[in-house]
Amino acid sequence: MTEKSATVVGQGYVGLPLAQAAARAGWAVHGLDVTDSLVDALNSGISHVDDLANDDIREMLNLGYRATTDASVVSGSDVVVICVPTPLGEAGAPDLGAVKGASRSIGDNLRPGTTVILESTTYPGTTDSVVKPILEMMSGLAAGTDFQLAYSPERIDPGSEKFGIKNTPKLIGGIDDVSTHAAIAFYGAFVDEPIAMYGTREAETAKLLENTFRHVNIALVNEMAKFCNELNIDIWEVIRGAATKPFGFMKFTPGPGVGGHCIPIDPNYLSYEVRDKLGYPFRFVELAQEINNSMPRYISDRVAELLNEHRKPLNGSDVLLLGVTYKADIADQRESPARPVAELLRARGANIRFHDPMVDVWRLDSGAVPREVSLDDAVSDSDIVVVLQAHESYDLARIAADSKVMFDTRGKSPKPAVRL
Ligand SMILES: NC(=O)c1ccc[n+]([C@@H]2O[C@H](COP(=O)([O-])OP(=O)(O)OC[C@H]3O[C@@H](n4cnc5c(N)ncnc54)[C@H](O)[C@@H]3O)[C@@H](O)[C@H]2O)c1
Incomplete structure (x- = not known):
């Protein structure tokens, strides 16, 4: 043969x-x-x-x-x-x-x-x-x-x-x-x-439905995370509770935004096509984009607020960003929301540094971000530690205990860390 x-x-x-x-x-x-x-x-x-x-x-x-x-x-x-x-x-x-x-x-x-x-x-x-x-x-x-x-x-x-x-x-x-x-x-x-x-069109559209489904559901929990914080409700506990339902619910978690190729980019292919061919918007995609794209600014505002509670201005504070890839435990940085978060913090005068076991060099449009090699020193030297990606290797309980202030955008850290 x-x-x-x-x-x-x-x-x-x-x-x-x-x-x-x-x-x-x-x-x-x-x-x-x-x-x-x-x-x-x-x-x-x-x-x-x-x-x-x-x-x-x-x-x-x-x-x-x-x-x-x-x-x-x-x-x-x-x-x-x-x-x-x-x-x-x-x-x-x-x-x-x-x-x-x-x-x-x-x-x-x-x-x-x-x-x-x-x-x-x-x-x-x-x-x-x-x-x-x-x-x-x-x-x-x-x-x-x-x-x-x-x-x-x-x-x-x-x-x-x-x-x-x-x-x-x-x-x-x-x-x-x-x-x-x-x-x-x-x-x-x-x-x-x-x-x-x-046929080909059904297979093409099925892929876009899958990605749009994720995009929309992530936007849903991101929007809920914002108002739950204001209502003093723990969104992570809300999600934990809802996820115990054995049917009719699928768990999605909030975060600093969406990254990778599939979620931030692919649904645009569908909304663009609908607008181009049919002349009307695919409203779910556009709304999800608006909400998910608002998350980096929301994160930078929360960081400023937390520092303010500790009598510190964001301008001039040392901010350590932990995990800058778009997904935990992989090195892929494509469309990572860590980028807009870092740019916004830097534009507001923060001294940003990063630690990520998967990333050696991290360059933003505004220039390279200094990389911390020793996590322990970096944590104790920072005014606030912001978890953007909870890689498996991070001992979040220990980091929370050693930080002056810790803000976890992935909801994986115990108190005294503040969760998104
Ligand atoms: N990465 C994912 O997780 C993922 C998941 C599902 C679907 N996809 C889709 O799969 C496709 C590929 O994504 P990827 O992540 O593998 O991209 P990638 O950027 O990792 O790789 C694409 C490769 O194609 C090469 N290339 C570009 N133009 C070429 C050409 N004309 N001829 C030959 N090679 C060419 C590039 O040099 C690059 O090595 C995209 O449409 C993406 O949306 C990606």
């Missing part, structure tokens, strides 16, 4: 774990990327993604995986998966530049019989109205006849020990049944539960 070959386009947080899963399942995998330094590092066995260690990359290389910038690998591939970034561009509009660029490189090298799958999170219609015409134009082939095309959203949960590619059900919607089944045949080699969807 000849070995099946796959090219994964984009070797980031999504593409690299996918390349690993496919390689382990016996596929000959090429990791296609546009960044030379990244390709060189991967081929030398060095990982840049939290969930994969250097040993994992070496294992992949032993299995035949190779990273490359040469798009001609597409011509020898049975399956090509697109995992490139989908950021926001000017005025919050979707930026599909990388998806279009990847589609052009694939189309240029596409051979009949190949299955192309888009995984990047995007607005409904992208696979059919953006990717398909580019592939057809560049290759001269017809989708559905000469090659198969499907959409399958990534559902990666960075840093999770419970859910990985294998045990997370995977939605798959093709432009036709043959495409859906071709994509299922690929994922079925390493995903326990591939789920066929009616």
Whole structure:
């Protein structure tokens, strides 16, 4: 039996774990990327993604995986998966530049019989109205006849020990049944539960519903956290109580804002599309954005208030920020709300410093933030300690006891810490 070959386009947080899963399942995998330094590092066995260690990359290389910038690998591939970034561009509009660029490189090298799958999170219609015409134009082939095309959203949960590619059900919607089944045949080699969807648009929209659901529910508890504080009600106890209901409730917790790629950015793809195509707002997304984006200012106001209670002005105070990544126990800083919190505190005259076991250098638009190496000294030297990310390694009870004032935006610390 000849070995099946796959090219994964984009070797980031999504593409690299996918390349690993496919390689382990016996596929000959090429990791296609546009960044030379990244390709060189991967081929030398060095990982840049939290969930994969250097040993994992070496294992992949032993299995035949190779990273490359040469798009001609597409011509020898049975399956090509697109995992490139989908950021926001000017005025919050979707930026599909990388998806279009990847589609052009694939189309240029596409051979009949190949299955192309888009995984990047995007607005409904992208696979059919953006990717398909580019592939057809560049290759001269017809989708559905000469090659198969499907959409399958990534559902990666960075840093999770419970859910990985294998045990997370995977939605798959093709432009036709043959495409859906071709994509299922690929994922079925390493995903326990591939789920066929009616089509590409339903699969694209399902991903956006998932992310919007989180965004809206986080906004709900963030708004409640604000008024509960004013009403002298402990929001964390409220959530603990509500979460004991075994049906009809799902726990979300407040915090300094939303971070990462999925929650702050992806719902914009849906609201932009609704406004652009239909002319009216997706009100839940816009309200959630407004509330979640207000959290960094709320945090900086609470820090000023707490210092004031201790007869200190924020201006000139030493503020230690603990944990600056967007999620606990991972190094990813993308869209981390720690950035706007730090910028606001600095703009109001605070001397900010940070401690984070996962981050060596932290640079804001206003300049680098000094990094503290010794947590104990930093805590005792600061006027206030602000927990922005409760990494597992932090002994929050001890830090609370040793701090002059401690404000925990994640609600994980015991008294005398003040919780959000
Ligand atoms: N990170 C997550 O947790 C997550 C979860 C679910 C979905 N997603 C989605 O998956 C997609 C990829 O996200 P990511 O986090 O892996 O991004 P990333 O920035 O970590 O990696 C993307 C990679 O694609 C490469 N690239 C850019 N343009 C390219 C091109 N034209 N051809 C080849 N390579 C190109 C970049 O050099 C980079 O290495 C996005 O749409 C994102 O929304 C991400």
